[in-house]
Amino acid sequence: MKILVAVKRVIDYNAKVRVKSDQTDVDLANIKMAINPFCEIAVEEAVRLKEAGIATEIIAVSVGPKACQEQIRSALALGADKGIQIETDHISDSLNIAKLLAKVVKSENIDLVIMGKQAIDSDNNQTGQMLAALLNCGQGTFASKLEIKDQKVLVTREIDGGLQTLSLNLPAVITTDLRLNEPRYAALPNIMKAKRKPLEVKTPQDLGVELKQHTKLLKVAEPSKRQGGTMLNSVDELIEKLKSEIQGI
Amino acid sequence: MAILVIAEHDNQTLKNVTLNTITAATQIIGDIHVLIAGFNCGNVAEQAAKISGISKVICVDNELYQHQLAENTSELIASLSSDYQHIFAPATSNYKNIMPRVAAKLDVAQISDITKVLSEDTFERPIYAGNAIATVQSLDSVKIITVRTSAFSEVSYSENSVEIITVAALSDSGLSQFVSEHVEKSDRPDLSSAKIIISGGRGLGSSENFVLLEKLADKIGAAVGASRAAVDAGYVPNDKQVGQTGKIVAPQLYIAVGISGAIQHLAGMKDSKKIVAINKDEEAPIFSVADYGLVADLFEVLPILQEQL
Ligand SMILES: Cc1cc2nc3c(=O)[nH]c(=O)nc-3n(C[C@H](O)[C@H](O)[C@H](O)COP(=O)(O)OP(=O)(O)OC[C@H]3O[C@@H](n4cnc5c(N)ncnc54)[C@H](O)[C@@H]3O)c2cc1C
Ligand SMILES: Nc1ncnc2c1ncn2[C@@H]1O[C@H](COP(=O)(O)O)[C@@H](O)[C@H]1O
Numbered sequence: 001m002k003i004l005v006a007v008k009r010v011i012d013y014n015a016k017v018r019v020k021s022d023q024t025d026v027d028l029a030n031i032k033m034a035i036n037p038f039c040e041i042a043v044e045e046a047v048r049l050k051e052a053g054i055a056t057e058i059i060a061v062s063v064g065p066k067a068c069q070e071q072i073r074s075a076l077a078l079g080a081d082k083g084i085q086i087e088t089d090h091i092s093d094s095l096n097i098a099k100l101l102a103k104v105v106k107s108e109n110i111d112l113v114i115m116g117k118q119a120i121d122s123d124n125n126q127t128g129q130m131l132a133a134l135l136n137c138g139q140g141t142f143a144s145k146l147e148i149k150d151q152k153v154l155v156t157r158e159i160d161g162g163l164q165t166l167s168l169n170l171p172a173v174i175t176t177d178l179r180l181n182e183p184r185y186a187a188l189p190n191i192m193k194a195k196r197k198p199l200e201v202k203t204p205q206d207l208g209v210e211l212k213q214h215t216k217l218l219k220v221a222e223p224s225k226r227q228g229g230t231m232l233n234s235v236d237e238l239i240e241k242l243k244s245e246i247q248g249i
Numbered sequence: 250m251a252i253l254v255i256a257e258h259d260n261q262t263l264k265n266v267t268l269n270t271i272t273a274a275t276q277i278i279g280d281i282h283v284l285i286a287g288f289n290c291g292n293v294a295e296q297a298a299k300i301s302g303i304s305k306v307i308c309v310d311n312e313l314y315q316h317q318l319a320e321n322t323s324e325l326i327a328s329l330s331s332d333y334q335h336i337f338a339p340a341t342s343n344y345k346n347i348m349p350r351v352a353a354k355l356d357v358a359q360i361s362d363i364t365k366v367l368s369e370d371t372f373e374r375p376i377y378a379g380n381a382i383a384t385v386q387s388l389d390s391v392k393i394i395t396v397r398t399s400a401f402s403e404v405s406y407s408e409n410s411v412e413i414i415t416v417a418a419l420s421d422s423g424l425s426q427f428v429s430e431h432v433e434k435s436d437r438p439d440l441s442s443a444k445i446i447i448s449g450g451r452g453l454g455s456s457e458n459f460v461l462l463e464k465l466a467d468k469i470g471a472a473v474g475a476s477r478a479a480v481d482a483g484y485v486p487n488d489k490q491v492g493q494t495g496k497i498v499a500p501q502l503y504i505a506v507g508i509s510g511a512i513q514h515l516a517g518m519k520d521s522k523k524i525v526a527i528n529k530d531e532e533a534p535i536f537s538v539a540d541y542g543l544v545a546d547l548f549e550v551l552p553i554l555q556e557q558l
Contacts, residue, residue, distance in 0.1 A: 013513070017380040026381050038494075093358050094349070118494055123376055124361050126349035129319065133353035138424035139319055141346045144487065154428065158487045160342045160441075160496075165428040166318070178477060178494065179487060214358035218371065219384040226519060229540035231531075235550055238525070238543045239557050242504075245523055246469055246558070249444050249501045 001148070001170075002108060003046045003055045006101055006115040006127070007039040007075050008091075009068040013120055019222045026220055035071040038116025040078075041176040044183040045146060046114050047079035054148050055112075057081050061104055063097050065089055069199060076194035077186035083199035086207070093214040094122075096204075098130035103207040105135060110171060112153065117142050117175040128175035138168035144179040251280040251304075255326065255338040255348075258285060258293040260315065265442045266339040268403035271300060273396045274337045275404070276366035280304040282333075286325055288315035298410035305411055311418035316430070317343060320422040323350035328419060330355055330391055335369070340395035340497075341441075348395055357389035362497075364400035378493040378516035398441060399499035399520060433486055437463075440489070443472030445502045448491055448518070451478035452507020452528065452547055459484045461551045462506060469558055474498065474518075476508045492517035507547045510535025 011017065012032040020027045035043075049055040060075035062068040063086040072083035086100050105113060118125040132139035140146075140155030144163065147154040153168045158177045186194075204211055232238050252274045257264040267283070274281050281303040285294045287310065294308040307329070313321050326347070330336060336351065338344035340362045352359040364382075365373035371386045372394065440446060447469075449462045459479070466473045474491040475484065491498055493516035503521035508514060510526070510533055518524070519538050526539035529546050536542040543550065 011377070017377040019381050026377060095353060095356070095358055098353060120493065121377055123374075123378070123493065124359075125345050126352070126359050126361060129346065129349035130353035130359075132319075133323065133350040136424070139346070139350070140425075141319070142342060157346075158342070159430075159432075161488050162430065162432040162486060164316070164430045167426045167428050169424055177487075179481065214387070214389050215360065216386040216388060217383060218386055220376070221382045221384070223375065223379055223382050226524075226538045228537055229524075229542065231536070232541055232543045235543070235545065235553050238527075238541065238550070239554065241541050242469075242525065242554070242558060245502050245525075246445065 001055050001111040003049065003058045004101070004105055004108065004110040004113045005039065005042045005046050005058060005060050005075060005080060006113070007043065007060050007062045007071050008036040008116065008119045009033055009062060009064055009071040010036045010119055010121040013037055019220055023219050023221055025217065033067070033070070035074045036116050036119050038118055038176050040183045041178070041180050042114040042116055043075045043078045043080060044181045045176065048181065049148065050079065059084060059108055059110070061086065061101060063088055063100055064091050072199055073194050074186065076197045077191045078184065082197060085199065085201045087201055087203050088211070092211055094124050094127040095130055095214055096209070096211045097127050098134055099209045100204060100207055101131050102134040103209055105171070112171060113173045115173070115175055117177055128173050132173035135171065135173065138172045140166055140168055140172060141175045142177040143174050144177050146174060146180070250334045251282050251332060252277055252335040252337060253282050253284055253329065253333040255284050255336065255344060256293070256297055257339050257341050257343060258287060258290060260287045260290045261292060263293050263296045265403055266341060266398040267297070268300065269398035269401040270337050270339045270396045271302065271404045272401040273363065273366055274335070275302055277335055277369045279335070282307055284326070284329065285309070286314040286317065286322055288312050294413050295410070298413050299406045301405050301407040303411055306413040307416055308413055309416050309418055313418050313421055316427045317347065318425050318427060319347045319350050320424040321419070322347050323354060324419055324422060326351045327354040329416070333391065335392045335394065337394045337396055339398050344395055348393055352393040355391055355393070357391050357393060358387060359393040359395065360385055360387060361395050362397045363394055364397050378512050379519065380512065397497055399497050433488070437466060438470065438472045440472045440474055440491070440496050440498055443500050445469060445471035446474050446498055446500045447471045447504040447506065448474035448476065448508060449479055449484070449506050450476035450508030451482065453479060453484055456484040461555070465551060465555050465558070468555060476514050505535050505539070506551070508535055509533045510538065
């Protein structure tokens, strides 16, 4: 079974975000970038399926400028077999990303797609669902457990109120939640080996996808800041404050 | 043109987040229609028909929609879309799952998790865990929108009911099958609509200790939330996670106990009206957003609160 993992290059989750003074976007110059944490979980899950003898090949795909090859290399170091960078000068609407990924799924005969539930920069939470729609296949979003059985995927999903289990026909699209697994760290020899693994570069034209602009970013502003409050000196003071707050509700 | 709002429900009752979503929709000019897709959901449709400010309820009652699987429900919503320029749904996990699939079927974008309606095609939404606010304009003919419900108030109910029309179900996509569901039944208020939330973090140390917090919650009528660390450690189920990648809440009062205040946690609660933090580390970042902070050992404080509140 062939698995595609989609990995996005994003700001490191520990880095501090600054808004540009002209309010056109956030300022990412000199900021530490990393593989989106949910994509890392996707790669880990694919690698585990390969170690279990279920997956035969893992292809890691990233859409973006050349710099995203770094994140593809990270995925290769974690155990993916081949990388594909789809070259675009900026990262566009999720629907375009989904259309590009759909072409790769078809041309590479992919059986299972594993991707993040959410990119921690855009916070969109939509690309996987869009890809599943374009492929007209089943989707298992916010997955906390995966099992492959008789040409089906049994997926446990984190939903409001608890957990839900679905059975999906293959091919299918899975998006990862935090509890699916705990990703390993890449070992140094594997980082070296990853440099020699194949990494293809394709353009949207190569894939026959015409990128369309669906949204326009008009402005990016700082959120309103919360005023720091009062530090209390004793539990008694806390009780007094809580009592008056609760009474007001 | 009319606006379609998709209702959140469990086939028995309409969820309040639907009312916040309708408030967002009323900021665009047009009749509002509410879709109830479910199974044996007639009561929900009748409840919805009494919502103020709407003009029609569309009810699709069929076994196919019992669990609102994305494959079937998105097909249904897409099939109804030709009458609408706007389709709004609450950004619950259910509609985070379904709506992008609708958007892709219609070849349009989705604008996720809006916090403000600026005009019929322009919206505000937080990005980077709420560290920046983007103003986004849709260039598509149909706008697919999910609404951060904590950013909008609830519309009220009226005495009168609007008409309920029924629409037939489509056929089964056959792409996915429901296997099972484990939903916690609890008498506590729901995180998304609670006026008071008390949340615990890694500082609680165990699920047994978390009971201290739950007892206090019951005493003051609060919902219980948690940090990711507390969920990952298994102290509480996943649906209690508050934050960038969990639930976004904005109650009247949020009490954070043994939570450090990582940006991913703050992203989910910093719009609460009042924030109270209890942490033994005076440097904990949670204090930078708290209206009232107390540096103390939570195991000393919780029993006293239990007794005196
Ligand atoms: C992709 C991604 C997504 C994430 N999404 C979320 C999210 O949605 N929500 C979320 O919450 N986190 C999220 N996180 C995790 C986040 O970065 C933090 O790791 C997490 O919030 C920490 O939880 P905590 O505050 O409970 O634990 P810690 O950071 O370990 O803090 C525990 C606190 O308890 C205090 N404490 C300990 N003992 C006591 C005591 N006896 N009395 C009083 N205080 C005590 C300590 O001083 C400390 O401040 C995400 C992380 C990533 C990478
Ligand atoms: N530019 C991209 N390149 C590769 N994968 C992407 C890209 N954008 C989004 N994805 C995938 O889609 C997931 C969800 O992203 P989003 O819908 O933007 O929140 C990510 O975790 C990735 O797996």
